[in-house]
Each structure stands twice: as C-alpha cells, then as structure tokens.
Amino acid sequence: MGITSDLSIPSYSGASDDTLLDALRGGDEHAFSELVHRYHATLVRVAMAYVGSRDRAEDVAQEAWLGMLRGIGQFAGRSSLRTWLFRILINCAHADCQRRGRAIVFADLRDDTDEGDAIIEPDRFHPAGHRWADHWSIPPQEWPEARMLSAEIGDRLIEAMRHLPERQRVILTLRDVEGWPQHEICEMLGISEANARVLLHRARTQVRRELERYLARSEEEFRP
Amino acid sequence: MIPDEEMTCRELVELVTAYLDDGLTASERTRFEAHLQECPYCRVYLEQMRQTILLLGELREDELDPVARDELLRLFRDWKSRNQRLPT
Numbered sequence: 001m002g003i004t005s006d007l008s009i010p011s012y013s014g015a016s017d018d019t020l021l022d023a024l025r026g027g028d029e030h031a032f033s034e035l036v037h038r039y040h041a042t043l044v045r046v047a048m049a050y051v052g053s054r055d056r057a058e059d060v061a062q063e064a065w066l067g068m069l070r071g072i073g074q075f076a077g078r079s080s081l082r083t084w085l086f087r088i089l090i091n092c093a094h095a096d097c098q099r100r101g102r103a104i105v106f107a108d109l110r111d112d113t114d115e116g117d118a119i120i121e122p123d124r125f126h127p128a129g130h131r132w133a134d135h136w137s138i139p140p141q142e143w144p145e146a147r148m149l150s151a152e153i154g155d156r157l158i159e160a161m162r163h164l165p166e167r168q169r170v171i172l173t174l175r176d177v178e179g180w181p182q183h184e185i186c187e188m189l190g191i192s193e194a195n196a197r198v199l200l201h202r203a204r205t206q207v208r209r210e211l212e213r214y215l216a217r218s219e220e221e222f223r224p
Numbered sequence: 225m226i227p228d229e230e231m232t233c234r235e236l237v238e239l240v241t242a243y244l245d246d247g248l249t250a251s252e253r254t255r256f257e258a259h260l261q262e263c264p265y266c267r268v269y270l271e272q273m274r275q276t277i278l279l280l281g282e283l284r285e286d287e288l289d290p291v292a293r294d295e296l297l298r299l300f301r302d303w304k305s306r307n308q309r310l311p312t
Contacts, residue, residue, distance in 0.1 A: 027307070032300045036293060041286045058292060065296055069303045125234045134232035139265035140272060148275065157279055176280035182245065193247075201241035208276045 017081040025072060036065070039082065042178050043089050049161075049169040050093035060096050064089035083188050090188070119205040143215050153211070160210035161203075168203035175200055231259040236266050240273050 012020065012034040023031035043064055047057035067088040075084060124139075126132045147153070161169055170189070174180045186196050231239075236259050242248050243256050260267055 027304050029297065029300060029304075033293075033297065036296050037286075037288065040288055040292065040296065042284075044292075045284075062292075062296065062299065066299055066303070069300065120237055125232075134234040135263075136233045136265045140268045142268055143272060143275065148279070153279060154283060157283060172280065176277050177283050179281060179284070197241055197245065197247060201238075204241060204273060204276060205237075207280070208272055211276060211279075212272070 018077075021072075021075075021077075021081050035081075035085075039085060040065075043086070045177060046086065046170065046173055047089060047093050049173045050090070050166060051096055052162075056096060060092045061089065063092040063096075067092060079187065080184075083184060086188050119202050120209065140212065141216075143211075147215055147218060156211060156214045157207060160207045163210075164203050164206060168199045168206070171196055171199045172203040172207070176204070229255070231255045233259075233263060233266055233269075236260070236263075237269060240270060243270075244273065244277070 012023075012030055015023075015031075015034065017035075020031045020035055024035070040061060043061040044054075044057045047060040047064075048054065051057055051060055064085065068085050071088070075081075079087075124136060125134050126137045128134075161172060164172065171185060174185045174188075175182065182193060182196060182200075186193055189196070236256060239248060239252065239256060243253070248256060260270065
C-alpha cells in the first residue's frame with residue numbers, strides 16, 4: 001500500500017455518490033479519494049476498450065478526472081455522477097483516438113453491418129432443405145469443468161476481447177465485466193437498447209466461440 | 225412469424241442475449257423454453273453463454289495502482305489550490 005492508503009476515511013466508504021459530490025464541491029480530498037477508489041480501475045478498463053494500450057488508458061482516465069474536477073461547478077446532476085464521469089471519459093477517449101487519426105462514434109450507429117460477419121459459423125447448422133434445417137449439425141460440446149478454472153482462461157478472454165470491434169468491446173466491458181445495467185450504458189453511450197443488445201450479443205457470441213476454440217484445442221493437446 | 229411455430233436451434237442461438245436480459249416477448253419466451261426442453265445441445269449452448277458471462281465478470285479487479293492514486297491526488301491538490309486562488 002502506498003503512503004496515501006490512510007486517506008480513504010471509513011465514513012465515506014458507504015457514502016452515496018451524491019454525498020461525495022457535495023463534499024467534493026467543498027474541496028474535500030477524502031471524497032475525491034473515495035471516488036478514485038470506486039471508479040478509477042473501471043475508468044481504466046473502459047478506456048482500454050477504446051484506446052487499446054494500458055498506458056494510454058491511464059492517461060485518458062487521468063484526463064477524465066481532471067475534466068470532472070473542472071466541470072464540477074457546472075454539473076447540474078441531471079444524470080448520475082457515475083454516468084457523467086464516464087461520459088467525460090468517453091469524450092477524452094474520443095479526443096485521444098482522434099489525435100491518432102481514428103474515431104469511434106456510437107451516435108452514428110444506424111446499422112451494424114460493419115460489425116463483422118455471421119456471428120456463429122453457418123456450417124454449425126444443417127442447411128436449408130435438410131430435414132433438420134437450421135438445427136445443429138455440429139453441436140456444442142460441454143466444456144471440461146477443470147479447464148474452466150485455469151488461470152489461462154482469463155488470458156484467453158482478454159485476448160478474445162482485444163479482437164472485437166471497439167463498440168462491442170466497450171459494451172461488453174461495461175455490461176459483463178463491470179456489471180452495469182443496460183439502461184445506464186445506453187444513456188451514457190447515447191444508443192438504443194436494441195442497438196446495445198445487438199452489439200452485446202455479437203460480442204458475447206464471439207467470446208464464447210473463442211473459448212470454445214481454445215478449449216477444443218487444449219483438449220486435443222491434453223489427450224494422452 | 226407464426227407464434228406456435230417451433231423454434232430452430234439457429235433462431236435460439238440468435239435470441240440468447242435477449243432471453244438472458246429478459247427482453248423476449250411472452251410468446252418468444254414460450255417458444256424459446258419449449259425448444260430448450262427438447263434440445264440438449266441448445267441447453268449446452270445457453271449454459272456456455274452463462275459461463276462466458278460469469279468468466280467475464282471475473283476479469284474485474286479493483287486493485288488500484290498506488291502510483292496512479294498518488295498522481296491523481298496530486299492532480300486534485302493542484303486543482304484545489306488553483307481553484308482557491310480564483311476570485312469568488
């Protein structure tokens with residue numbers, strides 16, 4: 001633990017974000033420290049989903065904190081502090097991406113045909129005309145429980161997420177890694193629930209598929 | 225779509241997220257669950273989606289790098305001292 005570990009005084013640990021916001025407006029460092037404790041790791045993970053590298057994500061998260069402090073006088077509280085903070089983060093991530101010549105804009109999500117090919121291999125199902133058309137021809141095999149507990153699974157997941165299109169990665173991070181409710185994600189990103197579900201579905205399907213491939217491969221390798 | 229028509233595996237696979245999010249209509253849900261009753265493969269698939277979601281949740285770790293924390297507190301102190309110098 002660093003020298004600052006005593007700064008998070010217990011009285012704020014169960015405080016609501018609104019309480020912390022009021023204290024922060026009064027310049028209370030403990031309130032800031034508690035917010036950092038609550039959100040910094042998540043900010044960095046979400047920033048990673050946009051910018052790719054850990055170092056850049058840390059910088060973007062730091063910019064977001066600064067943006068929050070600068071804007072706190074004008075913040076009217078129409079959204080939650082958390083939503084507002086993450087909106088600032090996303091603006092900072094966009095700015096960072098633009099400086100590097102690539103922009104990701106959620107608001108332009110009118111269709112998602114650019115989000116990749118068929119999400120599950122079509123040849124996993126019997127073709128049209130077959131007696132069992134659109135039913136499994138290559139069904140999923142149960143995953144070996146012991147291998148699910150291996151530390152390597154986490155690495156496979158991270159690797160699978162790295163290969164997702166950005167918007168899918170951001171939604172998957174917020175929804176399944178961080179466990180945010182869908183409506184808050186939609187409010188923050190300015191997209192409809194239907195769009196969010198399409199992206200989330202593709203992301204989850206792809207990650208499951210990568211796990212399946214990994215487990216099938218490692219099963220073969222582990223076979224005596 | 226005919227409401228009573230049996231769901232195919234391919235269709236079920238496309239509706240898994242909506243099912244898990246409680247986003248299906250009542251009739252879709254009935255067809256989805258009726259298919260699951262009959263199809264062990266789709267039960268495996270649904271279970272794997274649940275496992276995937278659970279495993280993703282385990283990537284969350286809240287360890288805060290003390291260096292990052294110190295930097296942020298410095299940022300805060302700078303902001304505060306600049307702010308206090310501003311005329312009110």
